[in-house]
Amino acid sequence: MKMKIAVCQDSPRLGDMAFNVGEHSKFITAHDDCDLICFPELSTTGYFIKDLAYDLAITREEFSAMLDSGTNYISKRPSVIAGFSERAGGLIYNSLFIGSGDRVHTHRKIYPPTYGIFDECRYFANGDRIDPFTLKNGVTIGVLNCEDAWHQALPYIYSMYRIDLLVICAASPARGVYDNSGGTPWNVKLWHRLISAYAHLYGLYIVYVNRAGVEDGINFSGCSCVVNPLGEIIDTMKAFDYDERILELDIKRARLEKAQNSYLKEDDPFLTLRELTRALEIRRNSDR
């Protein structure tokens, strides 16, 4: 079973949602023969939006209608993953939208980072659910929003659902330029290493779609990539600049790798659950 994916390593205009949705619509329309179109984190708002998180927040139904008005994507082939500021239940989330036909889903960023240059918890509430989503082509995927990917329990939990594809949307600024960088920012190498390991351990494809461009002086690193279920990076996009890619994933391959992947087959999540609970009790009792 083949699946055609379009990846857009975009550079949105900060705070100009009408413009960014327009750009998304053009890309979706141009690639409406694909099964899935992926945009980066907060792709319709820009990343360092601060108080704009509140000003630009809309519900996922409103977001779907906004995308559909320029594309009619609902009645067409592609499912769409894009980033926006979501208003839900009175709170604001840094969310990834998944629209597939008339079904909509959002992954609300579970771990909005608040350290160094990041200040997301000041503006966004924490999401608290990890739900797989089955696209209209029948492929079950998971999505993670940038910092989420650095919490190893989240891909592990997705692996319980035997997903075939994990999409990680990101807005990762380039950092680490010392002599040993070899032309690539250090944190890009850490990203690629991390997701290669996940793909291999859980027998799935990973699409890492990071953004490009400069916001408030910060360079985003681009270098989006696709990793196969053996943990091999099969395609890497440009550093820093806008880039796009159309590729075909062989989902059967992921299913084969999963079937013969002993790490996954022999893993005992009940042991994990039991021992995790016991470890937490010990930690609580030892008062450390």
Next chain:
Amino acid sequence: MNANKTLNALDIDCGLVTDLLVRFIASQTRKTGMKKAVLGLSGGIDSSLVAFLCAAALGGENVLGVRMPYSSSSAESLEHAEQVAKSAGIAMCTHDVTAMCDAFLASSIVHQEGSGTFFQRGAGENASGVSMDSLSISNSRGNVMARSRMITLYHLSAATSSMVVGTSNKTELLLGYGTLWGDLACGINPVGDLYKHQVRQLSKHLGVPRAVIDKKPSADLFPGQTDEGDLGFSYEEIDGALFRIIDCREDPKDLVSSGSFPAPLINFCLKKITSMQFKRQMPLLAMISFRTINQSFNYPRDWSL
């Protein structure tokens, strides 16, 4: 890690850093609707490096380097600035700031001797003047020169719709070795996260003229002045200490007790880092509302750019 190894640890990937800084300049200039940049060209290494970076980002024909000598400035500085403009392929002009500085310094607002207090309360013939001791007067003269240059650059910026590009490096910014609203004033600064050591490394990589790289850094406010004479330590020493304190977040006490750095150097750096914090921030606003600018009213600078 001893002091020499620390300096090696500061070495950057020059190709990658050039790429990041060029994109920074191009993007942050063009987003505002500008295509051009203007910067002060002192003949020193920092502004020379920025000239090369701006030329790479915007094209040499869109970059104006301005030489702004005072009567006491060295002829060598002017020659070096010209060499840099030529080798970077940027436009250059010269505006002597002696007249504007001297006119101000000769005005009745500046008095030559005294204790640094207001003359008297209330309005009166002398009430607008202040008195100063001779050291403050010497520092003040440097500040007047730096601020006259700032006026010149911002005038040219408005006249030609050009971005004012700053040239203060990380070492200077951490030590507060610059004039507030003078040479520190700029729209964007591509070298503010580079230590002097890294400025030198990148300057070699980009082909800044050797004479500029090799000469002793100087603010050139009076004949014979050098940065290292002013600061009391070499840039190698200071960069090593700042890197370990700021970037590695090592305990300053450990840096001294391990014998890696002498106590006077570490104490000097700590004192400057903390006492000069005000030069690295916007002015403080007194908060009375629930929506105070930059406290609880927070929008990005690139808002809809």
